[in-house]
Amino acid sequence: MSDNLKRILILLEHLSLAKDDGMQVAHLVEETGLAASTVYRLVSDLENLGYLRKVDDRRLIPNFSFEQTLSISGMDLQNLNEACRTVSESLIAASEFISLRGPNLFWHISEEHLQQPIRLRASVGFIRGSYELDCISRMALAHSTTVNVEGVWDVSGFFEVGVSGGKISWNTAKARIASVKPEGMEFDLMGNAKGVRRYCVAINGSDGEFAGLLTVAEAATPLRDVDGHVAKISTVLLGQKEAIEKGWKNTMNTVSHLG
Helix, strand or coil: CCHHHHHHHHHHHHHHHCCCCCECHHHHHHHHCCCHHHHHHHHHHHHHCCCEEECCCCCEEECCCCCCCCCCCCCCHHHHHHHHHHHHHHHCCEEEEEEEECCEEEEEEEECCCCCCCCCCCCCCCEEECCECCHHHHHHHHCCCHHHHHHHCCCCCCECCCCCCCECCHHHHHHHHHCCCCCCEEECCCCCCCCEEEEEEEEECCCCCEEEEEEEEEECCCCCCHHHHHHHHHHHHHHHHHHHHHHHHHHHHHHHHHC
């Protein structure tokens, strides 16, 4: 896929999500991570073609709908939403469902708790690359093959988690990805540059194929009992992983039996 087509698709997805309230160009630049010049050019083209209109406060209102459906064998989106709500309520933290699209991570669900001490920048429709080798990138890449990663990713582009963001060689990145236990929980205690610490487990469809990541996102504050805190989150996430995957398999088995 060309870089220009990727930029257009990212822009269309974010604009479509703002259909009711609209979005200013500056906010669109921040949300998409695209260069301001690119966003202004594409917005101007869409406006000239009648796909966008501006209201008095310069918000952009889309005159279109655009969405990529999430296709996972045996998936029930309602179950995923409920799982995120359960995780959020159990841990007083945010919970997300994130899928992998080529070398990009895409946020399908973002459930935030009213009492959590931080608000997340990554909301529904957020897209970021998987080159920052945090737990969600490592877990997602652990479900791909080395051949696929070397064919699709720029393997010279991986970098460290957090403020330093130093480059990582492909050999180092490959070793870190290989150390991931695909059926377990992956996490980063130090958190990222935005002060967010994430934990994640992989969710598989009824066909056993990787579908996406169920996460916990919390403020990266010091922990009094690290082992106890990690164990609690692991119990909640792995419990929801088991419930989701068993539910999908049971649903597929019932449909097969009725057929």
